[in-house]
Amino acid sequence: MSCLSCAIACMASHSEGGKNKPIYELNLSDSELECRNHITMDSHNHPTPIFCRHCEEPECVYTCMSGAMSKNPDTGYVEYDADKCASCYMCVMNCRYGVLKTDDRSKSKIMKCDMCKDSGIPSCVASCPTGALYMDEEE
Numbered sequence: 297m298s299c300l301s302c303a304i305a306c307m308a309s310h311s312e313g314g315k316n317k318p319i320y321e322l323n324l325s326d327s328e329l330e331c332r333n334h335i336t337m338d339s340h341n342h343p344t345p346i347f348c349r350h351c352e353e354p355e356c357v358y359t360c361m362s363g364a365m366s367k368n369p370d371t372g373y374v375e376y377d378a379d380k381c382a383s384c385y386m387c388v389m390n391c392r393y394g395v396l397k398t399d400d401r402s403k404s405k406i407m408k409c410d411m412c413k414d415s416g417i418p419s420c421v422a423s424c425p426t427g428a429l430y431m432d433e434e435e
Contacts (some may be wrong), residue, residue: 298343303331305423309412327401332409333420334397345429347420348395350374354398356387363385364406373413378405 307329308319321327338344350367354374357365364381367374383404388396399405412418422430 298335298364299346299425300335301423301425302420303333303335304343305333306333306409307420309415330344330400330407332407333395345420346393346395348374349393350409350411351392355390355392359386359390361386369413373411374408375410376406376408381406 304319304322308317308322310332311317311322311326311329333345333347335343335345350373354365354367357367357374360366361384362380362382364377364379365374365387366377381404385398385406387406388398395408397407399407399415409418415422417431421431424430
């Protein structure tokens with residue numbers, strides 16, 4: 297059974313008020329409030345969180361015709377710029393891990409992990425009570 301702490305922490309960190317907003321203040325019926333990852337069931341029927349892997353050779357970046365998806369050479373993170381997005385969904389169709397999705401409300405933006413870039417450690421990792429989620433930085 298999954299606790300969904302990662303999903304709730306993601307929603308809180310990307311809501312108005314940001315990472316310091318207590319999760320009990322989240323309005324879960326707000327259509328603007330979405331998690332940038334998702335939970336799926338694995339082959340053994342166990343809940344498994346699906347996150348952007350910030351691939352070494354990201355297909356989402358290679359197939360993005362507008363330049364909305366890019367790989368930051370300094371951090372190695374795959375970044376998304378909604379202002380450049382043409383809503384063609386080539387990135388969604390070409391993500392080999394099925395991580396990328398459209399936003400639920402407008403279906404015009406891509407929802408993807410931004411590694412909580414302003415907080416140092418992603419909220420999903422910081423909030424995981426069991427330590428199942430962790431950062432593994434390769435050199």
